[in-house]
Amino acid sequence: MNMAASPRLQLRDWMFLSLAIFCAAGTWTYARRVLIPHQISDSAARGRPRGNLSDLYPRWIGARELLLHGRDPYQADVTREIQAGYYGRPLDASRPGDPIDQQGFAYPVYVVFYLAPAVRLDFAIVQRAFFWILVFITAAGVLLWLRVLDWRVSFPAQAAIVALSLGNLPVLQGLKLQQLTLLVAAMCAAAMALLVAGRSLVAGMVLALATIKPQLVLPLLLWLAIWSLSDLRRRYRWAASFLIVLIFLCAASELVLPHWVGRFWRAVGEYWQYTQATPMLEAMLGRFAGKLIEVLLAAITVLFCYRRRKPAEDSASFQSSTCLVLALTVISVPTFSLYNQVLLIPAILLIARDCRAIWAGGLVGRVLLILTSGLLAWQWLSAAVLAGLSFIVARETMERAWVMPLWAVPQIPLVVAGLLLIHYYRGTFTAAAKPRTS
Numbered sequence: 001m002n003m004a005a006s007p008r009l010q011l012r013d014w015m016f017l018s019l020a021i022f023c024a025a026g027t028w029t030y031a032r033r034v035l036i037p038h039q040i041s042d043s044a045a046r047g048r049p050r051g052n053l054s055d056l057y058p059r060w061i062g063a064r065e066l067l068l069h070g071r072d073p074y075q076a077d078v079t080r081e082i083q084a085g086y087y088g089r090p091l092d093a094s095r096p097g098d099p100i101d102q103q104g105f106a107y108p109v110y111v112v113f114y115l116a117p118a119v120r121l122d123f124a125i126v127q128r129a130f131f132w133i134l135v136f137i138t139a140a141g142v143l144l145w146l147r148v149l150d151w152r153v154s155f156p157a158q159a160a161i162v163a164l165s166l167g168n169l170p171v172l173q174g175l176k177l178q179q180l181t182l183l184v185a186a187m188c189a190a191a192m193a194l195l196v197a198g199r200s201l202v203a204g205m206v207l208a209l210a211t212i213k214p215q216l217v218l219p220l221l222l223w224l225a226i227w228s229l230s231d232l233r234r235r236y237r238w239a240a241s242f243l244i245v246l247i248f249l250c251a252a253s254e255l256v257l258p259h260w261v262g263r264f265w266r267a268v269g270e271y272w273q274y275t276q277a278t279p280m281l282e283a284m285l286g287r288f289a290g291k292l293i294e295v296l297l298a299a300i301t302v303l304f305c306y307r308r309r310k311p312a313e314d315s316a317s318f319q320s321s322t323c324l325v326l327a328l329t330v331i332s333v334p335t336f337s338l339y340n341q342v343l344l345i346p347a348i349l350l351i352a353r354d355c356r357a358i359w360a361g362g363l364v365g366r367v368l369l370i371l372t373s374g375l376l377a378w379q380w381l382s383a384a385v386l387a388g389l390s391f392i393v394a395r396e397t398m399e400r401a402w403v404m405p406l407w408a409v410p411q412i413p414l415v416v417a418g419l420l421l422i423h424y425y426r427g428t429f430t431a432a433a434k435p436r437t438s
Contacts, residue, residue, distance in 0.1 A: 013156040020160035024167025026384025030405060031172055033390040038402040047097035051088035054127050056178040058082045062105035063112035064119040066257060073105040073112070074263040085123070106271040109253035109260040111180075111212045127178060134175055134182045138342070139166060141189035145346045148192045149319050151353045165345055169379050169409055174339035184213045185342040188220060192322060195238060196313050204241030211246060215333055216343065223305050223325040227318065230309040277335045280413060294332050297417070301328050304424055323347040324420045330413040338409055347416050348376070354423065361426045368419035375408040375415060382407075 043050050061082045062073030071078055080090045082103050091098045118126045139162045146158065153161070165171060174182045187210035194203035207224075210217050221242075228235040253260050271277070282290030301324060308317040327347040330340050351358065351372060358365045383405040390398055 010154070010156075013154045013160070017156040017160040017163070020163040020167070023380035023384060024163040026387045027167040027169060027172060027380060027405075029387035029390070030383035031176065034386050034398050034402050037395065038399055041399065047095060048099060049087040049089050049091075051084070051086050052123070052127065053086060054123075054178045055180065056127065056130055057086050057123065058103050058105055059107055059111055059180065060115055060118065060123060060126060061085065062107070063115040066109070066112050067116055067119055072257065072263065073109070074267045079104045100274055100276065102270075102274050104267055104271060106264075106267045107180075107212055108214070108249075108264055109257050110249040112256070113249070113252065114209075114212070130178050131175060134178065135166065137186035138171060138175070138182050141186040142345060142349075144189040144193040145349055148189070148196050148322070148346065149350055149353055150314070151349065161349070164380070167380060168341075169383070169405060170338040170341035170344075174342060177339065179339045181213060181216065181337075181339050182342055184210045184216050185345070188217065188326070188343075189346070200235070200238040201241045204238035204243075205245045207238070208242045208245035208249065211249075215335075216329060216340070219325050219329045219332070220322070223321060226302075226305055227309050227313075227321070272334060275335065279334055280331050280336045280410070283336045284410070297328055297421075298332065300421065301325060304421075320350060320420070320424055323350045324417075324424055327413065327417045327420055331417055338406075341409070341413060344413060344416055347420055348372075351416065351419060351423070358419070358423055361423070365419065365422050365426070368415060368422060371415045372412070372419055375412050378408040379405045 040050065042048075062078060065071040065078055065081075066073050079102055082105070083090045086103045087099065091102065118129075142162050142165045143158060146153065146161070166175075171182070173179075187206050191203045191206040191210065194200070194206065207217065207221065224238065228239055250261075257263075279290065279294060281293050284290065285293065305321045305325065308321055311317040323346045326343045330343050333340055351369070355369060358369050386398065386401060386404060389401075
């Protein structure tokens with residue numbers, strides 16, 4: 001019986017891989033032949049400047065100017081230099097078509113240490129190298145989340161999951177922009193994999209390095225703090241190493257740029273102001289309703305996490321709590337950016353792993369599971385269709401249809417978070433806690 005079933009399972013996995021490669025290739029072709037040409041023509045029509053458009057560039061310029069020339073990366077003259085490369089020229093407030101994002105250096109100073117090896121290189125080389133680094137670590141992060149979730153699948157299935165992740169529109173946007181969010185997401189995956197493997201000291205170090213984008217890491221840190229306090233004697237190690245490395249990074253930053261903390265927070269405040277930063281729910285529902293639902297979701301998440309704070313790091317409760325916190329991070333983060341949805345990958349993997357249990361759990365779970373599957377499938381399939389049509393349909397027609405794959409993307413975090421909350425409430429997890437050995 002098993003011998004007969006095995007070839008069928010292998011065939012199914014290879015068919016899944018073929019479909020995943022098709023979807024990923026379609027998304028990348030759509031970006032190259034439909035989305036980017038639309039952005040170029042739209043910018044030309046509106047008089048918007050286009051330079052290298054790399055989100056790494058402001059950080060690289062800041063690191064170069066601070067480490068090589070001793071200049072404050074938060075200063076206005078450095079910001080204008082950044083604009084000259086990022087947009088092709090400094091922004092002009094008198095031009096109505098110019099972007100509102102000033103592209104200031106709004107990161108903690110210690111991000112310059114990560115870029116120090118590259119400050120003497122030509123940025124074109126740095127840009128190409130960093131793109132492939134992000135591709136590699138994003139793929140590695142997906143595989144690490146499979147280990148965290150203790151989901152054992154075949155090699156073709158693993159490759160298919162990686163292909164679909166790299167072909168996901170938010171991830172693709174992050175890769176094209178060389179967004180450091182992808183680096184932070186990979187660090188979070190590495191830290192959780194280390195924690196589950198019992199290497200809590202190294203996990204804390206990696207989490208400290210991930211604080212270059214503190215707004216993305218803070219909810220995860222709060223959840224780990226709740227979890228650790230329930231058994232502090234055995235779980236304090238990650239927190240101790242985290243604090244030591246973070247203090248070291250801040251002290252080293254103080255040496256290269258004294259009083260940097262105040263300048264950093266001022267730059268963050270200016271960033272939120274000139275970008276008109278708005279969380280996802282507030283952008284979709286309005287400030288009052290969005291804020292109310294954010295507070296409600298945060299309270300529910302804290303309550304659920306507190307009730308499941310005692311199980312070990314290799315338990316289903318810990319896995320689901322971590323996925324839930326990261327999904328809520330995407331919804332509540334101050335800036336509504338598609339590439340932040342890379343943090344949804346562990347939640348989507350957990351849903352895929354437990355889909356049978358969710359389906360058997362009741363009508364609400366089934367409806368949300370169908371919605372999640374449909375929204376995810378829409379972006380891949382519609383992008384693939386538009387990619388194919390781009391070879392035979394006039395560009396003017398494609399200009400009117402370019403937005404179709406993006407219709408479903410903003411709704412995905414809401415549906416995923418809702419499904420996780422239902423799944424979390426019912427406790428219908430398929431992965432059981434493994435016995436500890438010591």
